[in-house]
Amino acid sequence: MKVISRLKDKVKRHQERHTPLGYRFVIADSIRFLNANDWQTVASQGSIFLGTGYLETIEAYSPENTQQRYVIAYDNDKPVVVIACQIAEISGTNFTRTDNRIKNKVAENFRERILVCGNLVSSGLHGIAFDKNVAEQDGWRIVAEALYKIRRGEQLNGTIDFVMIKDIKGDYLETSEIVERYSYRRIKTDPDMILTLPEDVNTFDAYLALLTSKYRARVKKIKKAIESEGYRCEKLQLTEALDTKLHQLYLNVENKSNTRLATLPKGYFLGMARNLQENFNCYGITSDEHLAGFVTVIKDGNQAIAYYVGVDYEANGRMPVYFRLLQLVIECALEMGCRTISFGRTALEPKANLGAKPVEAYVWARHRVPVVNYFIRQLFRNVPYDEAPERNVTKR
Secondary structure (H helix, E strand, O other): OHHHHHHHHHHHHHHHHOOOOOOEEEEEOOHHHOOHHHHHHHHOOOOHHHOHHHHHHHHHOOOOOEEEEEEEEEEOOEEEEEEEEEEEEEEHHHHOOOOOHHHHHHHHHOEEEEEEEOOOOOOOOOOEEEOOOOOHHHHHHHHHHHHHHHHHHOHHHOOOOEEEEEEEEOHHHHHHHHHHHHOOEEEEEEEEEEEEOOOOOOOHHHHHHHEOHHHHHHHHHHHHHHHHOOOEEEEOOOOHHHHHHHHHHHHHHHOOOOOOOOOOOOOHHHHHHHHHHHHEEEEEEEOOOOEEEEEEEEEEOOEEEEEEEEEOHHHHHHOOHHHHHHHHHHHHHHHOOOOEEEOOOOOHHHHHOOOOEEEEEEEEEEEOOHHHHHHHHHHHHOOOOOOOOOOOOEOO
16 A cells, blocks of 8 residues: 555656646746836835845856846736846855765766756855745745746756755755655755854853853964964954955865865955845954955844855964954954854854854755766765764753
């Protein structure tokens, strides 16, 4: 009976994948081609990364291997779902590098045009927003159909066999499981490190008072080490000349990463500062002659996102530049009135030492060819992800 039930469900899923839901879709290559009011009506209920200010920035300063695509789904004349995507040209080496020569050879031979629902240069569910009156499972079905339409419509530009929806966390994980019926498979990634600040913590000194003596002493020691080298921490006002310096420091970090799906071009940070205005901040560790590192912070609703960092590794060898940059994220978040901070998915231990806790994160992935879909899952299983250490940093 179980075999019969599975076969019936398989047939039903096939029918669901090939039956339109009855919504109407507008698909565009640029955010400027869409009805701005319709987009904003729904996008305002999602992330700042769906706002036109950010999308105009990423269009103007796209990584060289990506192109933007957008969708508005309509129920009759009412916009109900908006989607921002990227089409990226990648190889297996973008995903993982190992010491195994055979695995590296396989990775090098894997080349695809992939469709990413979301954003390769940010971490979070930054590609989807639903109207508040749309049931989330219905919204995810609309997303699956929209991605199918984009993939099919791209055939003249080159085949797209692989589709990824990123990044899924928290309550969205359960409601998004409906996309399994469209042959998507869930793949675990590194956790997002989240720091939650109590309501009565409104200054950095109040945050320090929240820490146990051991971890408070660490924070103060790092701060003192920077100052003893003659450096100070300050908010940076971006110019074209400063943006060039930031980009080089960013590349220092980017080039050390094993996973590089997309690399930002020069001008991106300046574009962000101009278009996001008060929702974008950049802090640097600097002396009169030298910029040792920077960190960018984005205000997304009530959450501060620790975005990109750049580091002079020679300076970082003499003083704890990176660790101090993480502290600056907290200072900036408090200044912006944020209650939670997303520190992202790298360097888990120093973020745990500041009180951040891991939140599991996933992507949904699908290949058009079932047999290849199996091997893609095997490839993704080689992508390393770390387990965050447990730390009791605060007194409460």
